[in-house]
Amino acid sequence: MDKLQELSAPIGRLFLSMIFIFSGFSKITGYAGTAAYMESVGVPSMLLPLVIALEILGGIAVLVGFKARLVSLLIAGFSIVSAILFHQFWNDESQMNPFMKNIAMAGGFLMIFAHGPGAYSIDKDQTPKTRLH
Numbered sequence: 001m002d003k004l005q006e007l008s009a010p011i012g013r014l015f016l017s018m019i020f021i022f023s024g025f026s027k028i029t030g031y032a033g034t035a036a037y038m039e040s041v042g043v044p045s046m047l048l049p050l051v052i053a054l055e056i057l058g059g060i061a062v063l064v065g066f067k068a069r070l071v072s073l074l075i076a077g078f079s080i081v082s083a084i085l086f087h088q089f090w091n092d093e094s095q096m097n098p099f100m101k102n103i104a105m106a107g108g109f110l111m112i113f114a115h116g117p118g119a120y121s122i123d124k125d126q127t128p129k130t131r132l133h
Helices: 002-029 031-040 045-064 068-086 093-115
Strands: none
Touching: 002 031, 002 045, 002 093, 031 045, 045 068, 068 093
8 A cells, every 4th residue: 555655646746747738838839829818818818928837847846746835836726717717617518627627636736735745756855754544
């Protein structure tokens, strides 16, 4: 059980960070379209470089476990704000799943914030030692 628990941290960080890293790069390749979409929902497109930086650099930081608690808290907040701004299921029922996906990801990042990045991370010495009972 200890080995499984140890391996679950880097695998969990990989799974959580992948969507942000890939999304950041897709925003670069589709910059104009993303900027236009942001403007269409009232978000200034001048924020797009910050969004890209948070997604790519923040995703990499979580992946390797560098400043993972701080970055996870930032990404959790970003995920919640993004859910509210871009996935308004109360106006469009088809946005319920994307909204809930963002909320679920925020929950995963809050777990990293609460418990640290776990094994195989740059910040591993700052991770509290917990055991499943």
